Amino acid sequence: MSTPARVEEPQVGLPGVSPAGTAATAYTPQDHEKVETILKWLDDHKKSRSWLSKKSSIPSGTLSQVLGAKYISSPTRQLNQMLSVLQVEGERLKDGTPGYIKGSVHKLMGVVLDRTRKHQNFGVITGYVGVGKSRCLKEYRELTPMTLLVEVSPNMTPGVLMTELLEQLNNAVPPGLDRKFRELVRVLKGTNYLIVADEAEKMSSSALEHLRRLRDMAQVGVVLVGTEKLTNLIKPQHGQFDQVRSRVGMWPETIQRISRDDADDMARIGLAEAGELPDDVLDTLWAYAEGSARVLNENLIPAIKDYGMGSLPLSGALIEKIAAKVLFMAKPRAEAK
Missing domain, CATH: 1.10.8 (Helicase, Ruva Protein; domain 3)
Structure with missing residues (x-):
């Protein structure tokens, strides 16, 4: 008497997790958590994947593969783009903070920020203390997905700068300066992210140089914002930061006052x-x-x-x-x- 052939039950796993005996995926544990966070947010807010695809500028087919754990390459960059969109949507209404005036300073800074993002070069915005630069940047970040705003601390080092950027990207922070830098390049390359450094004149020269190199290798826009002291730091030809100056696409005159x-x-x-x-x-x-x-x-x-x-x-x-x-x-x- 022959034994009936055994029918194997299909193995079902969690999103992004390979069943036992199958090839491992490119998804890290952090990626799995991001997938779950995104799916839960969409369900809680009754938003569709097509809505997220449009908001994050990710093709619907790619987005479906990433969230369905079928994407064969690392999905970290796409997941970070989605999370950036969801963060903006969840923090406030599109109108901005009540009482905020989109006046002359807002309009000028918006032009520099948007064009620098589009052309992936450097932009510089300088203004006297108190004209509203920082408030404008916070409004821009809240209303514009894929904006990384770093509020520079005195003598900010490259390691602190890159840790801040990786954390804003919801990305694991590897040890070592070089590994942090290469991880940032990997995650940012090919995206539409914009990096904005507020009070950039306080940044250490080494951190500013790492930011310049990050822009070159990841091909993302970088805007430096500060007081008139920032002009004195970068403007001189053949100075210490001549390589930054030569990459600046927009640099309007210093904002002296609101209108x-x-x-x-x-x-x-x-x-x-x-x-x-x-x-x-x-x-x-x-x-x-x-x-x-x-x-x-x-x-x-x-x-x-x-x-x-x-x-x-x-x-x-x-x-x-x-x-x-x-x-x-x-x-x-x-x-x-």
């Missing part, structure tokens, strides 16, 4: 509960702010909210009183007697 229209819009939104602001209030705020978005938004408007709302309607004289007695600000030079 009067910007300041008026900020005041109207920040003091909306006071109703329509008369011209003398707007004139006085503009005089005291002296073109600084920081002075207006972080000093004047909060002080008026705390000490002026009980004396509506607001007036220029009341603003002067609050500026003098609460903020200890001298009268603007144009008004000083």
